[in-house]
Amino acid sequence: MSKTQDIKETVQLIKDLVSIPSPSGNTNKVIQFVKDKLVQLGVQTIKNRKGGLIATIPGEDNTKHRVLTAHVDTLGAMVKEIKSNGRLKLDLIGGFAYHSMEGEYCEVETSNGTVITGTILMHQTSVHVYKDAGSAERNQANMEVRIDAKVKDEKQVRALGIEVGDFVSFDLRVQVTEKGFIKSRHLDDKASVAMILQLIKRIKQENISLPYTTHFLISNNEEIGYGGNSNITQETVEYLAVDMGAIGDGQQTDEYTVSICAKDSSGPYHYGLRKHLVQLCTAHQINYKIDIYPYYGSDASAAIKAGHDIVHGLIGPGIDASHAYERTHEDALIETEKLLYHYVQSQLVDYES
Template sequence: MDYNKKEILAYLKEILAISSPSGYTKNIMDYLIHELETLNISYFTTIKGAIIATVKGENDEYERTFSAHADTLGAMVKSIKPNGALALTLIGNYMMSCVEGENCTVETLDGKSYSGTIQTIKPSVHISGDEARELKRIPENMEIILDEKVFSNSDVEELGINVGDYICIDTRTTITEKGFIKSRYLDDKASVSILLYVLKYITQNHLKLAYTTNFYISNYEEVGHGASSCIPQKTKEFIAVDMGAPGFSQNSSEYSVCICAKDTSGPYDYELRKNLIQTCREYHIPYKTDIYPHYSSDASAILRAGWDVKTALLGPGIFASHAYERTHIDSILATIDLIINYIMK
C-alpha cells in the first residue's frame, strides 16, 4: 500500500514536541482529541485521561483493540537545595548517564516554565578531576541547574517552583535525509503517530474493517498501569503497539516491524502472534520476532488487571531504548502496513 511519509513524520514531529511525562499528559491528549475530531473519529476519554477511539467493523461482537501510550519518561522536583539547585526523582526507569548534560524545562503548577540543565553534583573535571569521572550516576548525584539567577532555596521558591513540579527533558528530535529518526521518547510516540496515521488512512480511504476496532491511547504506561482499566468490553484481541528493542543479542531491527513472543510478563498469545506473522508473510511485510528480558507493555497491564483477552505486542524497532533513541522510517512503515492489513482480515 502507498503511505504518505510526510504525513506520518508530521504527526510524529508534532507529538514529540509536546512534553508528556506520566501524569503530565493533558496537552498531548488534547492534541490527539483535536486530531480525532478533525478526522471525525468517534472516541471517549476515561476518568484518568486515556483516549479510546472506535471504528466500526462488519463484526461488532468480536472487537480488536490496539494500544499505544502517549506518556513518557521524565522527572519531578524532589527538593530545592540550599544553593538553588533542584534535586530530582525519576518518572519511569532510565539510566542517569543518558540524561547527563541534557537541557530540560521545569513546569510549575501555575503554568510557568523555566529552562535548566541536568548535571552531576561534580560536573567539572577542572574542579573535581577523577572524582567527577568516577562519580556514580544515580539520582542522588544529579541535579537541575536553573537558567535563573538563584542563589538559595528561597530564590527558587519566589519563582514559583516547588516540590512536585514536573521536569521535561528535551527530545533533541532529528530526522535525517536517509530516513533515520533520532529523538527521546520514540517510545512510544512513534507508535502513537502510527495509530493516528492508521486512523487517518482508514478515514481517507474508506476502508471496511473486518471487526470493530478500538484505538486505546494510554497515559500511564511508563509507570505500569496505563491500559489496566476501561478497555472496551467486547475486546477479544488486545494488541499493544510499542517499541521493539534492537541491540546486543537481540533479533529486532530498526528496519522492520518487531513482534514480541515473550517479555518479563511472560509469553504473549501464541495464536494471535501466529496470525500477525502470517499477515506479514502474506503481504511481504519485513518483520522480526524477538524476546525482551526487561520489558512489559500495556498488554501486560491488562492481563495483570484480570482481563480475559488474547494479547500481542508489536511495533517499530527503537534502538537505545529509554535513552537517546533511534529508529528508521522503514520500521514505522512496516508497522503501519501490518496493522492496516491485519484489521482488514
C-alpha cells in the first residue's frame, strides 16, 4: 500500500472518529467503534472499569513492557440548569474557553438516548436588543443553549426528556482540503487514535515482531485528568502518550511535523526517552520539532502523578487552535506515524545511564 493510500486511510479514520460524539464521561459508542476495528485485526482487547480500552501485542521480551496511549474522549458540556425561558445553562467538560464555542451547533443527548439539536449562544446575542452584545463577558452566566424545539419555559423543556446532567456535544464541522489540511473539532486526540489504529494494522499486516510486549491504551478520561493513570502493568518500563503538539506564540511546533514534548505544566518529560525519540527522527529522516507546552497535561503525566515508576514521553502531530476549531496537515500525521512505527521496534531507553 502506498503512502498516499495510507494517509487517506488515516484521514478517513479521523473523520469516522470525530463523527461519534464522545465527551468525557460518555464514550461507550466511540470505544466500541475502536474495539470493532481491533477485533477485525485479530488483536486481543480488554475494557477497564473506567471504560477505556487496552489492546496488547505480545513481544519477544515479556519481562519488560511498553505502553502507548491516545485518548478518545473530547471536550463537551453538561446541562447545568434549565432556565425559565426554555434555554439551557451549561457546565463545561474539559479545559477550554466559552468564547471558543459561541455560535456553535450542538446536540443534547437525553438519558433515554433522544438527541435534540441546538445552538450555543450568548444570552445577549442580538445587537438590535442588547447594547453590550459585543462586550458582555463570555461565561457560564451569559451563554446558553437555544434548543431546536417549540419551547418557552422549563416545563416544556423537561417534557422533551431534557434534564440536568445530560451531555452536550459540539458540531465537529470536519473538512479535508485539497491541500491536505484537516479541519475539525476534536483532532485532540482522535487524530492520534486513528494513527494508533493504523500502527497496529501495519504491525499485523507486516507480521512485525515487536521487541517488547506492547500495550495500546485508548483512554477515555484524559480531558478531565486521569485517563492514563491506571492499568499499567508492573513490567511496564516506557509509557508514551500520543497526543497533540500545541501551536502558538513562542512555540516551535507547526502543522507539518511531529512534535516531541520536552516539558509541560507537569514538568519535564524523561530526558533519556526524549533524546531517544530525537535519535529515531534523525536516523529515519523524520521531520520533528521539540517544544514546551506551558498549559498542558497528558495521560503520561497523569501516570507519573499516580505514582507509577516509568519512563514517560509525549509526542504528536502539531495542531493549530487547540481546544477550539482545530487544524492539522497530512504531513504532521505522516511524520508522527513514521516515528511511532520506528519507536515500537526500537530498544528500550537505558534509564540507569
